Amino acid sequence: VNDITGTVYLVGAGTGDPDLITVKGLNVLRKADVVVYDALANIELLKNCKDARLIDAGKRGNLHKMSQDDINTLLVSLSSEYGTIVRLKGGDPFMFGRGAEEAAALRAAGVEVHVIPGISSPIAVPELAGIPVTHRDHASQVTFITGHQRDEGECCKWDWGSIARYDGTLVILMGLSNSECISSSLIAGGRDENTPVAIVTDGSLPTQRTTITDLGRLHGTICDNGLKAPGIIVIGDCVKERSILGDLA
Amino acid sequence: VNDITGTVYLVGAGTGDPDLITVKGLNVLRKADVVVYDALANIELLKNCKDARLIDAGKRGNLHKMSQDDINTLLVSLSSEYGTIVRLKGGDPFMFGRGAEEAAALRAAGVEVHVIPGISSPIAVPELAGIPVTHRDHASQVTFITGHQRDEGECCKWDWGSIARYDGTLVILMGLSNSECISSSLIAGGRDENTPVAIVTDGSLPTQRTTITDLGRLHGTICDNGLKAPGIIVIGDCVKERSILGDLA
Numbered sequence: 001v002n003d004i005t006g007t008v009y010l011v012g013a014g015t016g017d018p019d020l021i022t023v024k025g026l027n028v029l030r031k032a033d034v035v036v037y038d039a040l041a042n043i044e045l046l047k048n049c050k051d052a053r054l055i056d057a058g059k060r061g062n063l064h065k066m067s068q069d070d071i072n073t074l075l076v077s078l079s080s081e082y083g084t085i086v087r088l089k090g091g092d093p094f095m096f097g098r099g100a101e102e103a104a105a106l107r108a109a110g111v112e113v114h115v116i117p118g119i120s121s122p123i124a125v126p127e128l129a130g131i132p133v134t135h136r137d138h139a140s141q142v143t144f145i146t147g148h149q150r151d152e153g154e155c156c157k158w159d160w161g162s163i164a165r166y167d168g169t170l171v172i173l174m175g176l177s178n179s180e181c182i183s184s185s186l187i188a189g190g191r192d193e194n195t196p197v198a199i200v201t202d203g204s205l206p207t208q209r210t211t212i213t214d215l216g217r218l219h220g221t222i223c224d225n226g227l228k229a230p231g232i233i234v235i236g237d238c239v240k241e242r243s244i245l246g247d248l249a
Numbered sequence: 250v251n252d253i254t255g256t257v258y259l260v261g262a263g264t265g266d267p268d269l270i271t272v273k274g275l276n277v278l279r280k281a282d283v284v285v286y287d288a289l290a291n292i293e294l295l296k297n298c299k300d301a302r303l304i305d306a307g308k309r310g311n312l313h314k315m316s317q318d319d320i321n322t323l324l325v326s327l328s329s330e331y332g333t334i335v336r337l338k339g340g341d342p343f344m345f346g347r348g349a350e351e352a353a354a355l356r357a358a359g360v361e362v363h364v365i366p367g368i369s370s371p372i373a374v375p376e377l378a379g380i381p382v383t384h385r386d387h388a389s390q391v392t393f394i395t396g397h398q399r400d401e402g403e404c405c406k407w408d409w410g411s412i413a414r415y416d417g418t419l420v421i422l423m424g425l426s427n428s429e430c431i432s433s434s435l436i437a438g439g440r441d442e443n444t445p446v447a448i449v450t451d452g453s454l455p456t457q458r459t460t461i462t463d464l465g466r467l468h469g470t471i472c473d474n475g476l477k478a479p480g481i482i483v484i485g486d487c488v489k490e491r492s493i494l495g496d497l498a
Contacts, residue, residue: 010497015366019273022263022368026272092372096389100381104493115497117264117373119271123341124366132349134393140345140407141394143417144383158389162414168392244353248259248364 006033006079008106009086010093012118013041015125016204017249021045025116033082036074039065040090040230053082068098072105079111092120096146096173122171125203126234129210130245133169138237141168147175147182147233164189169236176201176231180219186235191215196239201231204249212242255282255328257355258335259342261367262290265453266498269368270294277365282331285323288314289339289479302331317347321354328360341369345395345422371420374452375483378459379494382418387486390417396424396431396482413438418485425450425480429468435484440464445488450480453498461491 009028014020021029029035029045032052037043039058046054055074057066066074078085093099093115106113122144126133133142143166145158163170164186175182176199187193193216200210213221215235221227258277263269270278278284278294281301286292288307295303304323306315315323327334342348342364355362371393375382382391392415394407412419413435424431425448436442442465449459462470464484470476 014271017273019276020271020366022269022271023275024266024268027268092376094376094381094383095372096383098385100384100490100494103379103497104490107493107495113497115376117269117368117376119366119368120372123344123369123372127341127343127364127366130352132343134343134345134395135349136347141392141412143390143392143415145390145417146383159416162411162416163390165411166392166415167408167411168394241349241353244356245349246356248352248362 004079004109004111006082006085007112007114008075008079009084009114009116010099010103011086011088011116012092013045013088013090014119015091015121016042016202018042018044020119020124020204022116022118025118028084028116029086029088031084032086033084034078035086035088036071037088038090041088045088068101072102075102075106076109076111079106089118092118095120095122095144121203121232122173125200125232126171126198128204128208128247128249129198129200130242130248131198131234131239132241133171133234133238135238135241139169142171143168144171144173147172147178160185161189164191169234169238172233172235174229175233176222176227176229179222179233183215183218186215195235196237198234198239198242199227199231200234201227203230203232208249210242212239255331255334256361256363257324257328258333258363258365259348259352260335260337260365261341262294262337262339263368264340264370264373265291265451267291267293269373269453271365271367274365274367277333278335278337280333281335282333283327284335284337285320286337287339290337294337317350321351324351324355325358325360328355338367341367344369344371344393370452370481371422374449374481375420375447377453377457377496377498378447378449379491379497380447380483380488381490382420382483382487384487384490388418391420392417393420393422396421396427409434410438413440418483418487421482421484423478424482425471425476425478428471428482432464432467435464444484445486447483447488447491448476448480449483450476452481457498459491461488
């Protein structure tokens with residue numbers, strides 16, 4: 001058994017734009033000895049590293065290059081070889097990011113671990129599209145939910161009825177492929193089919209694209225426009241603000 | 250009427266730790282001609298400014314030094330006097346931040362406006378306390394809600410019954426003074442009084458403090474420990490992760 005000498009930093013890379021990493025995150029990336037990054041982190045950020053070993057643990061949607069267990073094991077293993085280990089994750093490490101599972105594995109192995117939060121897409125991507133997910137006139141609550149579950153295709157196991165009755169903005173991540181189920185379940189649960197909806201793809205990148213529709217036409221709009229993951233769906237009256245604010249990046 | 254020459258940047262200062270501002274936010278702060286900042290933004294950040302005029306629009310809780318209308322008017326007015334105007338706001342400008350109201354006022358006056366997102370406290374403050382607000386084992390949904398409403402003391406007008414039935418993590422901002430109403434309403438709505446609860450005050454600052462309790466004892470715990478705003482209340486099983494992860498700052 002090797003000695004554990006390293007410290008692991010779980011770093012949020014932010015939503016796409018490489019300048020949306022935090023100053024703290026950038027500083028630790030600059031002094032990293034090894035970086036384990038995934039596909040949702042902008043690889044432009046790796047240019048800040050000095051001679052660090054770079055390991056691609058890329059995953060996007062269903063294409064997992066490494067399993068979560070493998071990543072956990074890798075991080076523990078690296079902590080006995082390197083001093084400063086950065087685990088660079090898209091968005092924020094703890095928002096649908098499984099960063100907490102990585103942190104738990106590291107703690108269990110006795111490894112020192114710190115988290116540096118990142119700009120999280122369910123807030124920032126709508127924001128850059130001129131949509132405030134909370135607003136005094138529209139919504140004093142917002143719910144973030146993933147359109148994917150642990151097992152594939154089980155999105156419809158959510159209690160969409162209770163979600164439909166909930167009075168606030170709904171932001172759905174990774175929901176593009178389940179949009180038909182999501183909209184029909186919300187409407188069946190009581191949400192007005194005319195509720196404004198925005199679909200934002202490639203958030204905070206130069207290719208960011210925002211499409212406005214309503215709940216009843218959500219699936220059709222995604223198909224007609226050929227919208228592809230990664231994308232975020234925003235449901236609620238706050239979407240109306242985009243007609244005033246427009247793009248704000 | 251003066252010509253409008255300036256560009257306004259609504260910048261999220263992050264949750265307290267000055268190194269949690271984004272690289273993009275720091276860069277615009279460095280070139281600012283004038284900065285309008287509020288009390289929730291760490292004033293350490295102002296050290297990065299070069300000869301900028303600094304205007305304190307501070308507000309925290311109920312102590313508004315300037316009204317929102319006055320701030321909107323000020324920003325429009327500054328845009329005819331300066332080139333680069335930074336509006337520095339605590340956390341993220343669009344999360345319970347009224348940044349969208351400021352952006353709308355600027356748009357209405359024909360002023361160029363951009364938003365630079367910030368690290369948002371309802372995600373990052375629990376995270377730094379070892380609490381992931383989403384987690385595969387505990388919650389695939391999270392709701393952020395403010396414990397204050399537009400009018401004082403109207404917190405109990407929320408539909409807490411529907412919120413209580415909602416199956417995900419609940420993060421309440423600015424809820425410390427309304428904690429008695431919040432916990433009793435949630436329990437009346439069906440939430441188990443034994444649901445784990447964390448109260449995190451002074452998030453991401455050296456004085457950050459995390460107190461663990463349960464829903465039934467929320468108000469008593471706040472009183473007994475003398476916990477004061479700003480604070481965040483996290484309700485749900487994900488709070489249990491803190492016993493594994495501990496502080497992660």
